[in-house]
Amino acid sequence: MHKIKADGQAYKKLLQQYLESNNKSYLDEAKQMSISFVSRNIYPEEIVRIHMKAIDSLYGEVFNEYRQSLEFLLESLIAYRVAHEEYEKLKLEQFELRSEIQVAANMQKTLLATEIPKIEGLDIGAISVPLHQMNGDYYHFITAEDGALGVAIADVIGKGVPAALSMSMIKYAMDSFYEEAMTPSGILRNLNRVVERNVASNMFITMFYGQYFPNSSVFRFASAGHEPGFLFRAKDKSFIEFDAKGLVLGVLKHTHYTQYEIKIETGDMIVLLTDGVTECRRGDRFINREEVIEVIEKYAHLPAQKHVERVYMHFNQLDDFQLKDDFTLIIMKKTV
CATH class of the missing domain: 1.10.1240.30 (KaiA/RbsU domain)
Incomplete structure (x- = not known):
């Protein structure tokens, strides 16, 4: 005083x-x-x-x-x-939250990291661009002892830290499965049980899982409600949509997933993607699947990794381009 x-x-x-x-x-x-x-x-x-x-x-x-x-x-x-x-006070809390999310995003990259394997006769490229710091998409490659290549691509219906945690659980669940159970239908059936038991009832996961066998050039696949991919047939330069149906992971405990297989010829190209690729926007309209196919075909002469990067760059450089979801694209080309 x-x-x-x-x-x-x-x-x-x-x-x-x-x-x-x-x-x-x-x-x-x-x-x-x-x-x-x-x-x-x-x-x-x-x-x-x-x-x-x-x-x-x-x-x-x-x-x-x-x-x-x-x-x-x-x-x-x-x-x-x-x-x-x-x-x-609010600014400080937001700064702390952004810092924590950045730490979580860096941990997610480490936890979910996967190397693109070298498979004789197969050129592989992959790109995943998150809409925000945390990525709700996930892809993973697994090489079996017999040389078969397993490829998973998934999308969490839900974003942020919970989605990242769910993807980490999926990744480590897959790593724990016996190799004998690594068929596409078996993988999805087992993961469905994991998700149904451990993930919140309002969060679901879509996934496409495929197996490529270099010795026979057969591609086996199954889908759990995931965005349909494509097979490009070099012989007649046509794109065929993978017609695989299946319930998203985590809805019902006992779910059967139908497995399909297709023969891959030299020059053919397997295209796997999430709905973030087909739900990009340019201004007030969506970029449709036909446009995506045109762009993929336009750069098909490039090596697979440059191919996926160029497809993303093509869209990203358009006027009024907007990502509306995480963007993940995998391309596998049979070279011999």
Whole structure:
């Protein structure tokens, strides 16, 4: 209290000197006084109170209307300070949340990392671009002891940290399965049980799982409600949609997934994707599957990794292009 009284007296003296002399040098002293107020956590509304007391002491009730205007300013400043403190608190919380999400995103990349295998006679490319920091898409390659290649592509219906945790669970569940159970239908059946038991009832996962056998050039596959991929037939330059039906993972405990197989010829191309590829927007319209196919075919002469990157770049460079979901694309080309 003594310090505030002393501040009031010093302020009153400085204000009186300025008003009587109109000497601008006193403004510099006022700035220095304000700096000292800041260092001692004296808020703007307290300065207004000091100013009001100084005016009352110097001029009494002569400036009554002016005093009312200061009371109005005082209430405004009090409300401003409260709102400003809440705003700064919110900014700090948002910063901490962004930092935590970034840490989680980096951990997700580490946990879900998968290397593109080298399979003789097969050129493989993959790209996954998250809409936000956390990726709700997932792809994974598995090479069996007999040389068969397993490829999984999945999409969580739901985003953020819960989706990332779900994908981590899927990845480690797959790693724990016996190789004998790694058929497309077996993988999906087993994962369905894992998801049904461990994932919230409002979160589902779509997945396409395929197996390529280099010795026989056969591709086996099954789908759990996932976006249909394509097979490009080099012989007649046509795209065939993978016609595989199946319930998304986690809906029913006992679900059967039908397995299909198809022969892959030299020059053929397997295209797997998530709905983020076919639900991109350009302005106010969706980029449809036919356009996606055209772009994939346009860059088919490129090596597989450059191919998937160029497809994404093509769309990303369009005017008014908007990702509406995570964008994941895998292309596998039979070269011999």
